[in-house]
Amino acid sequence: MRSNKYVITFVTVMTVVVALVLSLMATGLKPVHKKNEAIFNKKAILSAIESRLGDGVKADKMADEKVLSIFNDNITQLVVDINGNPVSAEDVEARGYKGGQAENVDMKKEKKKPAEDRLYPVFIYENNGEKYYIVSVRGNGLWDEIWGNIALEDDFETIVGASFDHQGETPGLGAEIKDNPAFKKQFAGKKIYDKMGNYTSVVVRKGGARNDRYEVDGISGATVTANGVSDMLYSGLQNYLSYFETQSKS
Amino acid sequence: MADTKIENKEPLFAFGKKERALLTDPLNDNNPITVQVLGICSALAVTTLLFPSIIMAIAVIFVCSFSNLFTSLLRKSIPKQVRMIVQLVIIATLVTVVELSLKALDYPTYKQLSVFIGLIITNCIVMGRLEAFAMANSPWKSFLDGVGNGVGYGVILIIVAFFREVLGKGTFMAGTPIEMKLIGPSTEYFINTMADGSWFSWYQNNNLMVLPAAAMFLIAIMIWIHRAWNPKLVDIS
Numbered sequence: 220m221r222s223n224k225y226v227i228t229f230v231t232v233m234t235v236v237v238a239l240v241l242s243l244m245a246t247g248l249k250p251v252h253k254k255n256e257a258i259f260n261k262k263a264i265l266s267a268i269e270s271r272l273g274d275g276v277k278a279d280k281m282a283d284e285k286v287l288s289i290f291n292d293n294i295t296q297l298v299v300d301i302n303g304n305p306v307s308a309e310d311v312e313a314r315g316y317k318g319g320q321a322e323n324v325d326m327k328k329e330k331k332k333p334a335e336d337r338l339y340p341v342f343i344y345e346n347n348g349e350k351y352y353i354v355s356v357r358g359n360g361l362w363d364e365i366w367g368n369i370a371l372e373d374d375f376e377t378i379v380g381a382s383f384d385h386q387g388e389t390p391g392l393g394a395e396i397k398d399n400p401a402f403k404k405q406f407a408g409k410k411i412y413d414k415m416g417n418y419t420s421v422v423v424r425k426g427g428a429r430n431d432r433y434e435v436d437g438i439s440g441a442t443v444t445a446n447g448v449s450d451m452l453y454s455g456l457q458n459y460l461s462y463f464e465t466q467s468k469s
Numbered sequence: 470m471a472d473t474k475i476e477n478k479e480p481l482f483a484f485g486k487k488e489r490a491l492l493t494d495p496l497n498d499n500n501p502i503t504v505q506v507l508g509i510c511s512a513l514a515v516t517t518l519l520f521p522s523i524i525m526a527i528a529v530i531f532v533c534s535f536s537n538l539f540t541s542l543l544r545k546s547i548p549k550q551v552r553m554i555v556q557l558v559i560i561a562t563l564v565t566v567v568e569l570s571l572k573a574l575d576y577p578t579y580k581q582l583s584v585f586i587g588l589i590i591t592n593c594i595v596m597g598r599l600e601a602f603a604m605a606n607s608p609w610k611s612f613l614d615g616v617g618n619g620v621g622y623g624v625i626l627i628i629v630a631f632f633r634e635v636l637g638k639g640t641f642m643a644g645t646p647i648e649m650k651l652i653g654p655s656t657e658y659f660i661n662t663m664a665d666g667s668w669f670s671w672y673q674n675n676n677l678m679v680l681p682a683a684a685m686f687l688i689a690i691m692i693w694i695h696r697a698w699n700p701k702l703v704d705i706s
Binding site: 233241244255258279391 | 562576679
């Protein structure tokens with residue numbers, strides 16, 4: 220048995236050494252981590268319009284430089300409130316999002332606030348007369364949160380594409396919303412209003428879509444996740460409706 | 470007394486029969502998964518795809534070998550009262566190093582493995598080797614033992630992941646540049662998308678293979694084959 224003094228000295232020295240090594244490493248790698256995270260988020264946003272970026276383009280396989288150049292040249296970032304009014308970069312920063320850009324807004328934090336107080340990021344893609352509006356939505360799946368980016372044409376009615384991600388849905392079932400390109404592909408061309416002009420959002424229908432205009436096929440064995448996607452789209456896009464209205468009038 | 474003298478004369482990095490056994494034993498007679506049935510949690514969870522499993526195997530080999538090495542270097546000065554805590558700190562430090570490096574090198578895979586890199590800390594194989602081997606053996610031998618056990622774990626992980634990916638998704642090395650479609654429908658199988666005919670194929674992806682239960686069946690089958698093939702294992706149980 221060692222003396223208490225020895226044990227305490229040993230443990231103290233070990234803790235200090237370990238803390239020093241780890242904190243040095245964490246600080247040293249922080250810029251790289253931040254860059255990786257930013258590119259990961261940018262790819263998720265571009266993934267919603269990947270069908271319009273060229274044949275067979277996959278946003279998650281795109282080179283980092285390409286992603287950054289698209290964001291630099293073609294994308295305008297904007298943050299709006301529930302009434303569709305733009306929020307200035309200073310106000311966004313004052314809410315705790317360093318950088319003040321739409322990509323800095325943390326949807327996870329925003330989701331916890333009441334809908335009226337939230338910030339809503341918008342990414343506007345412009346290239347050779349094409350103009351798409353990409354908005355972010357967040358909701359609940361079966362086990363944990365799900366989120367996605369939805370791209371709309373400039374008629375604010377037709378969906379260009381969608382991308383989804385999740386925290387912990389079941390692999391092979393709920394996780395198919397992210398893993399299965401065929402699920403995402405269905406969203407292209409769907410409308411968020413019915414023929415009468417009533418807001419419907421896009422519905423993920425168990426047993427197969429019954430309405431070509433605003434329904435897509437569900438995933439067998441993943442009813443709860445699919446319903447979560449429907450709810451997320453309904454409430455998520457609804458919060459952007461006033462922004463869409465102000466834009467389509469102007 | 471005479472014995473210890475002979476041992477002290479051994480070169481520091483000897484690589485004889487004993488050392489080779491340290492590397493090969495965990496691959497067969499003492500495999501951490503199929504014989505000792507340790508480390509099952511992560512073996513069930515991360516093996517849906519081959520590529521993340523390979524990353525996980527490399528991470529465990531790194532953590533296992535270096536925690537063995539450091540523990541063995543410190544074994545004479547570690548106070549007995551707090552040895553488990555010291556071992557845990559060594560493992561946790563190395564796991565954090567792995568986590569930080571992976572986050573910098575391959576962010577998507579880091580996202581995919583999420584908590585399971587952190588959970589290497591609780592992998593019984595690592596802790597077990599520290600207690601059973603590194604606390605009583607020289608650094609070089611401990612290091613080899615760590616590599617052997619890490620590889621023994623990794624090999625099983627990769628075999629399980631291969632079958633789960635091929636039978637569950639029909640792909641090979643999905644998410645990497647050499648991604649291939651081996652069996653199953655030519656495009657992504659989707660329940661109601663039959664219009665283009667791509668849905669029909671002689672093989673339908675088996676959704677069970679994607680779930681953790683399939684890994685349990687596969688590991689059980691591997692234990693069975695291993696025992697049938699290696700007569701030394703039959704007497705153990």
